[in-house]
Amino acid sequence: xxxxxxxxxxxxxxxxxxxxxxxxxxxxxxxxxxxxxxxxxxxxxxxxxxxxxxxxxxxxxxxxxxxxxxxxxxxxxxxxxxxxxxxxxxxxxxxxxxxxxxxxxxxxxxxxxxxxxxxxxxxxxxxxxxxxxxxxxxxxxxxxxxxxxxxxxxxxxxxxxxxxxxxxxxxxxxxxxxxxxxxxxxxxxxxxxxxxxxxxxxxxxxxxxxxxxxxxxxxxxxxxxxxxxxxxxxxxxxxxxxxxxxxxxxxxxxxxxxxxxxxxxxxxxxxxxxxxxxxxxxxxxxxxxxxxxxxxxxxxxxxxxxxxxxxxxxxxxxxxxxxxxxxxxxxxxxxxxxxxxxxxxxxxxxxxxxxxxxxxxxxxxxxxxxxxxxxxxxxxxxxxxxxxxxxxxxxxxxxxxxxxxxxxxxxxxxxxxxxxxxxxxxxxxxxxxxxxxxxxxxxxxxxxxxxxxxxxxxxxxxxxxxxxxxxxxxxxxxxxxxxxxxxxxxxxxxxxxxxxxxxxxxxxxxxxxxxxxxxxxxxxxxxxxxxxxxxxxxxxxxxxxxxxxxxxxxxxxxxxxxxxxxxxxxxxxxxxxxxxxxxxxxxxxxxxxxxxxxxxxxxxxxxxxxxxxxxxxxxxxxxxxxxxxxxxxxxxxxxxxxxxxxxxxxxxxxxxxxxxxxxxxxxxxxxxxxxxxxxxxxxxxxxxxxxxxxxxxxxxxxxxxxxxxxxxxxxxxxxxxxxxxxxxxxxxxxxxxxxxxxxxxxxxxxxxxxxxxxxxxxxxxxxxxxxxxxxxxxxxxxxxxxxxxxxxxxxxxxxxxxxxxxxxxxxxxxxxxxxxxxxxxxxxxxxxxxxxxxxxxxxxxxxxxxxxxxxxxxxxxxxxxxxxxx
Amino acid sequence: xxxxxxxxxxxxxxxxxxxxxxxxxxxxxxxxxxxxxxxxxxxxxxxxxxxxxxxxxxxxxxxxxxxxxxxxxxxxxxxxxxxxxxxxxxxxxxxxxxxxxxxxxxxx
Numbered sequence: 001x002x003x004x005x006x007x008x009x010x011x012x013x014x015x016x017x018x019x020x021x022x023x024x025x026x027x028x029x030x031x032x033x034x035x036x037x038x039x040x041x042x043x044x045x046x047x048x049x050x051x052x053x054x055x056x057x058x059x060x061x062x063x064x065x066x067x068x069x070x071x072x073x074x075x076x077x078x079x080x081x082x083x084x085x086x087x088x089x090x091x092x093x094x095x096x097x098x099x100x101x102x103x104x105x106x107x108x109x110x111x112x113x114x115x116x117x118x119x120x121x122x123x124x125x126x127x128x129x130x131x132x133x134x135x136x137x138x139x140x141x142x143x144x145x146x147x148x149x150x151x152x153x154x155x156x157x158x159x160x161x162x163x164x165x166x167x168x169x170x171x172x173x174x175x176x177x178x179x180x181x182x183x184x185x186x187x188x189x190x191x192x193x194x195x196x197x198x199x200x201x202x203x204x205x206x207x208x209x210x211x212x213x214x215x216x217x218x219x220x221x222x223x224x225x226x227x228x229x230x231x232x233x234x235x236x237x238x239x240x241x242x243x244x245x246x247x248x249x250x251x252x253x254x255x256x257x258x259x260x261x262x263x264x265x266x267x268x269x270x271x272x273x274x275x276x277x278x279x280x281x282x283x284x285x286x287x288x289x290x291x292x293x294x295x296x297x298x299x300x301x302x303x304x305x306x307x308x309x310x311x312x313x314x315x316x317x318x319x320x321x322x323x324x325x326x327x328x329x330x331x332x333x334x335x336x337x338x339x340x341x342x343x344x345x346x347x348x349x350x351x352x353x354x355x356x357x358x359x360x361x362x363x364x365x366x367x368x369x370x371x372x373x374x375x376x377x378x379x380x381x382x383x384x385x386x387x388x389x390x391x392x393x394x395x396x397x398x399x400x401x402x403x404x405x406x407x408x409x410x411x412x413x414x415x416x417x418x419x420x421x422x423x424x425x426x427x428x429x430x431x432x433x434x435x436x437x438x439x440x441x442x443x444x445x446x447x448x449x450x451x452x453x454x455x456x457x458x459x460x461x462x463x464x465x466x467x468x469x470x471x472x473x474x475x476x477x478x479x480x481x482x483x484x485x486x487x488x489x490x491x492x493x494x495x496x497x498x499x500x501x502x503x504x505x506x507x508x509x510x511x512x513x514x515x516x517x518x519x520x521x522x523x524x525x526x527x528x529x530x531x532x533x534x535x536x537x538x539x540x541x542x543x544x545x546x547x548x549x550x551x552x553x554x555x556x557x558x559x560x561x562x563x564x565x566x567x568x569x570x571x572x573x574x575x576x577x578x579x580x581x582x583x584x585x586x587x588x589x590x591x592x593x594x595x596x597x598x599x600x601x602x603x604x605x606x607x608x609x610x611x612x613x614x615x616x617x618x619x620x621x622x623x624x625x626x627x628x629x630x631x632x633x634x635x636x637x638x639x640x641x642x643x644x645x646x647x648x649x650x651x652x653x654x655x656x657x658x659x660x661x662x663x664x665x666x667x668x669x670x671x672x673x674x675x676x677x678x679x680x681x682x683x684x685x686x687x688x689x690x691x692x693x694x695x696x697x698x699x700x701x702x703x704x705x706x707x708x709x710x711x712x713x714x715x716x717x718x719x720x721x722x723x724x725x726x727x728x729x730x731x732x733x734x735x736x737x738x739x740x741x742x743x744x745x746x747x748x749x750x751x752x753x754x755x756x757x758x759x760x761x762x763x764x765x766x767x768x769x770x771x772x773x774x775x776x777x778x779x780x781x782x783x784x785x786x787x788x789x790x791x792x793x794x795x796x797x798x799x800x801x802x803x804x805x806x807x808x809x810x811x812x813x814x815x816x817x818x819x820x821x822x823x824x825x826x827x828x829x830x831x832x833x834x835x836x837x838x839x840x841x842x843x844x845x846x847x848x849x850x851x852x853x854x855x856x857x858x859x860x861x862x863x864x865x866x867x868x869x870x
Numbered sequence: 871x872x873x874x875x876x877x878x879x880x881x882x883x884x885x886x887x888x889x890x891x892x893x894x895x896x897x898x899x900x901x902x903x904x905x906x907x908x909x910x911x912x913x914x915x916x917x918x919x920x921x922x923x924x925x926x927x928x929x930x931x932x933x934x935x936x937x938x939x940x941x942x943x944x945x946x947x948x949x950x951x952x953x954x955x956x957x958x959x960x961x962x963x964x965x966x967x968x969x970x971x972x973x974x975x976x977x978x
Contacts, residue, residue, distance in 0.1 A: 026935075
């Protein structure tokens with residue numbers, strides 16, 4: 001038998017509120033059933049809905065509602081009632097201190113990660129709010145589609161800025177920015193590298209970055225002028241006034257024309273700015289204002305006249321797109337504009353300027369936060385329902401006195417919200433503690449302002465309310481459904497102390513998550529060890545790296561070689577084990593090109609670094625002639641070249657700069673770059689001039705003294721050049737900073753997950769043991785041994801932990817070994833059995849200690865006292 | 871006697887009288903719709919019942935829940951003595967008027 005449309009029925013009930021409309025509903029339902037048999041289901045439903053409408057607006061219902069509102073039985077949750085809820089909640093908290101503190105601690109831990117994610121999200125969404133003209137500033141984006149790609153770029157063609165400013169009068173100013181300005185300053189002997197942009201002079205007129213000193217409208221006018229951020233100025237000049245000072249870099253010497261405040265709350269990320277005209281001088285051959293082909297790393301911001309409609313801009317961009325297509329006939333090009341405030345976070349945009357926050361990573365972060373929070377919420381739900389026995393009488397009395405279901409629900413939700421607010425206080429403390437640590441790991445997040453402000457606090461409060469309702473709704477529903485007669489008689493089920501299926505599931509999930517994170521930590525730690533124990537394919541122990549800079553290289557090497565502790569000296573342009581920058585093109589057969597990395601090495605590099613040769617020899621490397629350079633390549637190079645069907649014995653190729661090369665030796669593949677990088681085709685050329693580092697193999701009983709000696713030798717060669725020696729292994733270690741960050745993140749997450757899981761375990765164990773106090777006393781009197789009792793109390797939980805381990809192991813193995821570690825470190829060692837075993841043992845130990853702590857109290861108690869319990 | 875009895879109100883009261891012990895909302899509605907060939911909405915009918923109750927012509931009491939109504943109770947209506955007096959007055963007024971008519975009203 002079909003039933004009347006639920007929606008209409010619910011709507012009617014809601015509309016009736018407290019009025020007694022039982023008979024009306026009955027009439028309608030009876031008529032509905034009659035109609036179903038006569039006219040079919042659909043017509044019957046239509047009639048039902050019509051009747052609901054007719055009754056809803058009838059005098060009959062109006063009258064009933066009016067009289068119901070005078071009823072003595074009816075009252076809203078008044079202030080007095082709320083007061084009472086608060087009072088009862090606080091009394092309950094103080095009565096059950098263990099449960100309360102477990103819950104508060106768990107929720108605080110769980111919420112803190114979410115607070116972190118929220119604060120970063122809020123901060124990113126509020127980026128660039130401080131610009132005075134923000135409503136009129138647009139970034140020009142480029143959508144490009146051709147055979148090989150289909151992407152939206154945050155950047156645009158070089159020519160767009162000037163072209164549009166000249167052609168369209170509604171554009172007040174345009175800002176042109178080029179990224180990738182990374183000069184190295186030699187200042188007081190210390191080289192420092194800063195990250196910056198080329199930007200034209202309108203930059204400070206359009207954007208409202210606060211300038212500390214210098215003239216904002218001319219600071220970026222002249223070539224080789226430079227604006228520093230405050231912290232860079234402090235680093236370089238301490239307390240001196242930087243304006244007018246000259247800075248030497250490899251790009252030339254720059255005049256400091258301004259100092260601005262450090263960046264806060266913006267999508268830009270730079271430490272220094274130089275004028276756009278500098279770029280034009282550095283690249284005299286490029287014709288930027290007619291370049292409609294290069295669209296990477298070049299950004300245009302447009303400031304429109306006040307009151308210009310966005311449509312005007314869109315229309316003109318369509319015209320400009322057509323202009324661009326003329327230069328790129330095989331591509332679909334569409335220029336788009338995006339208002340400044342929407343530049344971050346974006347969904348999917350390539351080549352974004354600055355940090356380029358995107359929504360997926362924010363969502364992922366939030367997801368991780370929830371993954372930690374949910375177990376804490378589950379704990380709360382579990383523990384509250386488990387405590388039903390204790391609260392049931394109270395509910396019974398409340399119901400008998402006249403509390404309605406909704407009031408009971410309200411009470412529990414208020415109680416939960418109160419608890420979550422207590423947790424919020426705790427989690428804000430945790431949040432403040434971990435905030436800086438975390439932001440550092442995210443990288444360049446210092447631009448974000450995550451200090452507690454009004455918006456953020458309101459978001460936190462809303463979030464807490466949400467968590468409170470989420471955590472409170474299930475206990476509230478459970479308690480409001482209790483039958484008062486049963487509760488008053490004390491006949492609540494669940495007395496056996498067994499744990500229901502759902503709780504078991506939650507348990508397993510929590511421990512699964514903990515184990516998953518612990519295995520993650522140990523897996524990454526293993527990679528960390530592996531990186532330093534496994535050589536990358538060359539010798540890095542006891543190798544000292546010294547940047548050569550402007551010293552006379554040959555002299556320096558000869559002098560250094562004379563020190564007795566120095567076993568061997570060689571040089572190279574790049575440190576092995578560190579990331580290489582850029583590649584060269586080369587042609588094996590005058591037709592095709594492939595990209596190769598080239599490294600210049602000095603004499604004896606191959607011998608000293610113990611690189612293995614698969615074929616040929618390396619001695620003749622230095623015997624290159626004018627016409628032909630003799631080089632070494634790796635096996636990967638040979639594999640890449642093999643696809644071109646060369647003559648079998650062809651060992652010659654040409655580099656992009658025209659150098660003819662002949663291969664004299666082939667090295668076995670080894671990781672010149674960190675293990676996370678693919679092994680690329682590699683060419684070793686011989687050149688002392690191009691070498692940037694001296695690599696000294698040291699065998700010394702007192703390393704500090706040796707380095708001091710070397711410093712003296714260095715100074716005797718050239719006093720002006722700074723001596724700086726680091727061990728190659730230390731340099732390599734810093735190249736793996738990403739691993740350190742990952743270990744920290746996983747460490748954090750696993751600590752949180754384990755703590756929450758253990759809090760839950762503790763709560764459940766103490767609940768079951770408490771409920772079985774009498775049973776255990778009787779067992780003891782009947783002669784059960786302590787060990788037997790432990791086993792009895794522990795076995796259920798052990799079973800659950802074992803199950804979670806059984807699920808977690810294959811899952812973690814697949815995830816880490818096949819996916820995650822592959823991304824993180826390509827030539828790593830994978831996940832070992834020992835790591836997994838150690839993780840499991842660790843988790844089991846923590847679990848056992850938790851269980852033991854609670855059970856021992858009951859098992860060792862005096863049974864006579866316990867029999868009077870309950 | 872308070873209030874004036876309208877034509878429709880009279881119809882409802884008489885229907886209740888006809889249904890006797892079985893006079894509850896839906897039964898009244900169906901009876902009127904069938905007998906008087908009206909298409910009466912449930913809202914209008916309950917409103918009339920409510921007004922009649924206010925005027926003191928009917929009283930109501932709740933019956934036992936039944937299955938075909940989804941376990942909901944019926945509300946039964948009964949005529950009060952006021953209603954019976956009023957109906958009688960109406961009828962005698964009509965009878966008088968019919969008896970004294972000067973025009974032939976009967977349909978052949």
